[in-house]
Amino acid sequence: MQVIFISEGADLDALSTAFGITLIDPEAKILLPGAVSSSFRLAMKRFESKLKGKLIKINELKKINVLYLADTNNYKNASKKLSDFIDENTKIIIYDHHPIRSKLPKKVEKHIKKTGSASTIVVYQLKKNKIHISPEDATILILGIYEDTGSFTYNTTTEKDLRAAAYLLSKGADLETVKNIIEERIDQQQITIIHQLVENLQYFFLKDKKIIFSFAYSDRYIPDISGFLHMIKPLQEADAYFIMINEKGKTSIIARSKKKDIDVGKIMSYLGGGGHFAAASATVKGLTVQEIKNYIESVLLSEAYKKRVISEFMSRDIITVVKDTQIQEIKEELDKAPVIFVVDKKGKFLGIALSRVLKESLRHGIKDVKIENFIIDSIITFEPSTKLSEAEKTITASSQEYFPVLENGKPVGVINRTYVIKILHGQVFDSEKDIFISRERIKPKFLNFEKNLRKYLPDHIITHLEEIGKLSKKLGYNTYLVGGIVRDIVMSKKSLDIDLIVEGDAVKLSKEYAKLKNIPVHTFEEFMTAQLTLETGEKIDLATARKETYTHPGAYPKVEKATIKEDLYRRDFTINTLAIEITEGKFGILIDFFNGLKDIKDRMIRILHQLSFIEDPIRILRALRFAGRLGFKLGKPTEKLLKLAVDEDMLNVAPTGRINIELNYSLNEERVIDIIMLMNRYRVLHSLIPDFYMDEKREEILNRLRDTIISFEMFFSIKIDRVSNYLLALMYHLPFDISYKILQKYHFSKTVKFFEEYLEVKDLFHKIPQKDSDLYKKIKFIKKDILVYICASSDIELSERIIRILKKEEEKDLLLSGKDLKEMGIPPSPIYKKILDDVFKKYLDGEIKTKKEAIEYVKKHYL
Template identity: 30%
Template sequence: MKIVTPHRTPDFDGFASAYAFKKINPEFEIVVSGRFQQNLEEFLRLFEFKYLRDVEINENLKELVLVDTASLDRIGSKILEKITDYTKIVAYDHHPKLKLIDEKIEVDSFEIGAITSYFVLKIKENGIDISPEEATLFLIAIYEDTGNFLYDTTTVEDLEAAKFLLENGARLDWVQEFISFELNSEQKELLHLLSENVETFNIYDYKIAIAKAEIEKFIGGLNVITYKLWEFEDLETLIVVVRMGKKVFLVGRTKNDDISIKKIMQYFGGNGHEKAGSATLQNVSLDEVIYKLKDVLPKFINFSKKAKDIMTSPVRTVFSHENIGKVYEMMNLTGHGGFPIIEGNKLVGIVTRKAVDKAMRHGFSDRPVKSIMTTSLVTVHEDDPVFKVRKLMLENDVGRIPVLSKNNILVGIITRSDLLNLDEKELKKEKESTLKFEDVKHLMVDRIPSRILNLLRLIGSYGEDKKMPVYVVGGFVRDLLLGLENYDIDIVVEGNGLEFAKYASKQLGAKMVEHEKFLTASLFFKDGFRIDIATARTEYYEKPADLPQVDISTIKKDLYRRDFTINAMAIKLNTKEFGLLYDFFDSRKDLKEGLIRVLHKLSFVEDPTRIIRAVRFEQRFGFKIEEETLRILHETLNGGFLEKVSGQRIRQELEKILGEREPLNAIKRLAQLKILKHIFPKTYFTSVMEKKLENLFNNLRIIRELYKKVNIFYSLLRILLEYYDIDTLKQVIKKYGIPKKFIDEIKATETRLPPLLNMIKYKIRFSDIYKVIGKPSAETAAHIMSYIDEEDSKEYFVEYLKRVFSTKLSISGNYLKEKMNVKNSVEIGKVMNELYCRKLDNPSINEEGELKKILEDET
């Protein structure tokens, strides 16, 4: 096998030079490792260039050609693994001052602005034909690497190559679009105007959008504006119609193979590519062009095959009551990756191999398959076009789609394999495009303090130094997109996270604490600020509710292990891609729609504390737990998995809820979803309990002012565990790590509450109240106040607490011994308590005079 490859994450020059090399040497295969840079990726989504991405190389690697690099450190690991002592390695680069060259590599280095220029001139010399699209690719590469021919590395050869490409149909408007991504103020205004005038309609189930605008002045860059609108609005097909002065300009883009933008534009006297094109008309009105456009559009839609043409039929199904173990055996026997589930002759769900494998790993072989099936079915009808099937499969990230007849009877199933057989390479390209990227650098600049932003930039630069992709992930990303303040920074590194952390700590002068077992480290700065750094990893659980085991993985798998989609996004920090949002799971969409969604079927089983966390996030953001996630949540609860979690972990989740702005809403939701019952089985949430909790949280500020410190968790338990029997209380305090004295305090308060509340209501003397409860703990005071609804009663009790805190005796027990000749310690305590009570009622008493009265009364 012979391979030509650019460096990882290639730019235009890297990919174009590899492509040009293959034009000259067709026996070579182009293999690309890593991700394309953003503008190149956008270009390749519109044009079809053949290449292989991160493939398994099963043959002997006879010859390897490197372009735009001369270092083996910069190419993909899968290629490196196949290099043998007999592999010939040649490198073509245009960086004359190369640092270190491996002696195994034959290097051809040229003083030239773009290495693509060298190969283009070879193409010209050999008389090889190139298409306008290929010429445009090469020209963009040359423009980009020569800085529009302004860099001092630009040579005459670069200009000669550009001249040849223009003669062969290279389009400068495309060069402009993919070299410049920034709009000027006039272009931004036109983009805004178009975005406000988008009309979307269906033609035979094909969704097409037309955006229109009228301006008197000519504004250039309509291709760029159209492209940005098309991407920003996430439109399948967009045609922009703009009148500028006396001319009407049309620009079209599509992601659909069945719509020919080229033919549409040719109808209006223009031209283009199958998925992109433009036209210009004179002396016609905007409305006339749009009317004609709508009229002719159906003529340029090429209907593809229908679902019934590629579906597998008849369908192998399983009944909902069949156990998971049997389904597992059927999958192994047939090789199927999933089965439709039938109940009462109705299609009720679908089960995947991934779900079955996980269930078997957790020992669920005897459970019915319906317990792990997905009920949120994505289906198509037999006459639906294949493009619709493909789109649904990609959008919903499912591997199989049931096909229904006109009478909604299951007649077949379409799998990814069926689509691959239809068009393997095209499906692969579309599958890759489901990963959504978004440049959020502007949000970072606007919303993050400069100190934090500069720190993130530095971390990204260290990623460049260590040749490791670096990301900020999780809650920081979520809250950035929501416009919320959150400076808890979690960094994930694709590579050795501990090695990276050591390097970063040294550069930043921060103290590093290593957690080798979990492949993580924390950096602490002198002012107390902290960041956490982890190796990109996947967590797997030996059995339900255990803490996870950890293994090295990739950023996608690292995000997939997280609790909910809204927490499963990453922002790249490396210098060249700083601010690029990675969204593998439609997380941005769930964030916009306000949905809490798990990433896989057994998420709650693997970590049941996510059940409590789902409620916390739902209430914090005012979101909703997504319907399928809610169903999985109830199944996990009913399976008793929350009871298997240690009390310490549940307590941590409850304490996080108590740290929220409105904890009562989350506790009510826990009760509503029956989660509270699985945490405290003898707690019955009623309107009376709700009122007590409301009082508790309303009065916490007062309690804090008086006591300075209050344990909110214990205060909550005082209400939730009221009137529990002693044995159950002992079980609870043991599980949740609560001091044994808690039982004595709660039982004492329960006994004293009825008379005490009457005393407060009728404003009985402080001394009498003191004889009932003394100086209560903060938690006892909060418990009592949870029962008080009337404002004047609350004020009276608060005044009592203030009095208890402020009342001090100047006379001690020694005074009684020495001056009053009272020797009995019990008697001394009794007298001092009485004196304290009298001072509670009247802070201005004369203590000595009052003491004599007490002693006289005693005698």
């Protein structure tokens, strides 16, 4: 038996090539795959009589003597699918135009050329063999050439494709038929997919090239979608793009490239697919869209920088000092470099010393001490031959700024973390440089805010702040009210979240004030912080104005005293950098170093420095929480840098415990839906939750969930588990085992139990009883936290019925009680429960409406 194999999702080129092979070998049959393009199906219908007897299905196969591969050279895939019908004696013949990505058996007969279509190769073979071609044959053969060359507009088109088409036209090929079959027809499902792809565009910059990723979800196979991608303008402007369409856990990838150094065929071959440099595809199971994207990005980086090594980018201008050198001997060198390389007498690297630490030692009169006493040896190093792509993951995950480069154990250079990020991802920060530099140099504004302070804080708090200010002045310190409370006062809101920063010693000030007032104090001297508990129960947190440095990767921050400006500069956003001084003589003076007042007025969230989101990815979540809570927008540079940090998957290296805390804050916010929609808009949820997507259904559930939670808390005077409910609304598309892993990863152990309990009862609502009393039997043992989600995700009628039933349950004792039964002369006994349940059932079904009717019912049926 001779069989022609074509791949899943086969297009016209596969059909034309396979048909051409049947002209070369009339005994060969075309094995139809499970899925083909719509144009393939159109051609089959149009040429039904011509293809009759040439097609075969897999259940009709017998032992294969000759196996042809048409428009594919993926022998491994073909042999796997046909393993029951081929053996070592089966002859393999391939007609294909895609590059060979995996090793082929030696016995394979290869007809593989660099042409725009595989059909071209078959046409040349037919011409060479002088095989007769009828006008209908020519039309079928020319279809593949026209489709795979984009009617000769794709940059993969060759002279041979044009010559083959000319030959087929001379044989009577009908271009009107070609036009009718290839002409674009877009249906509603394809429109939906195109819309999703537009919404989900993500950019990835690789040196000077712009690459786009996008994805969509569908519940069925979408044929020919690649033919409509030209409708998305950004894709046409990109140097390359990767489109991922998830169909029930299986992801189809369509890849296109305009640049030969971005070989999408090669990249797709790593994922089990194939193609040539300009066009390729693959189908992947078992990986999320985000995981596929991350993998492709890593391959792109590896391909782009696989020949580039650290030595090409490192600075060779380093200062090397022998370990027993005294600090005073290198005094003049300390201003020339931020780090000093310490070596032994043979020049072998021992570690680094920080120039600022050495200068500080000299300032304190420490001169004769050897530099070996200041060595930091727990430090990441690289070799000159280390590939930049290999170093990137280590560098971006580390808080270390400078990385020594060693050759045979001796220092030969240094590479800077920020510089590496710029090399790998383009000079993305340069356009913002002036903005951030100017922000540091803004002349501070001073405003009298004492009246506002007294307006929005209780009198007893004002008294404590005044007295702390007096003690502060007495000790020679300056003390400031900082953080969210200042922002809220500026925005005319009340707040009691009191944070003080002390230019001096916060621990000493706290102890003395606690002693003076005889109130409790807890101190954390390592971090130079303390907490006072007032008689009324409020807390006042005090911290020494400080800046933080990291002596080596993974270390806790080294805290050093600083000015109020330095302390505020390490904050997350300008709106949180305002301070109101409470020191005696300056009480109520607001200081604005970084234009925080203007940003509050403009309703803008802005970061203070360029690497803010990369240094602390949790700020991504905080930025969107504040924006949602306050109704603010992100400043343009901040928005650009946030998008970059999300695209670089920086949340994946953030501490999972801190993500848990921030998500808890966000999901308990009053304007939680606004925050969630911002997290969706900026792709944050897509980073945290595999295959996340937002559609009308999810948006409706979220909005109804918010309203249902408010209703339950108001009607039943209970506190609903908002976090678990919203997490379920965000993850209901995932199988439980995947949800479980995410919840465990981010430490939502309470929510795991919530998900389990919901899954146990959700199937109870597939069939809804007509009577409320029967519905009550289903819901009476379900926790109200779970019922909230059931109401929000069910139709409105069911939701209203459940709430009505629960309200009646609250009124159950008011309707009829054991005391009422006793007064009717019924002696206490187990029958009480039967009577009360019976009456309540009638009440649920509307047969009893008042207490009077309930008593009459009992008298009639039980007395």
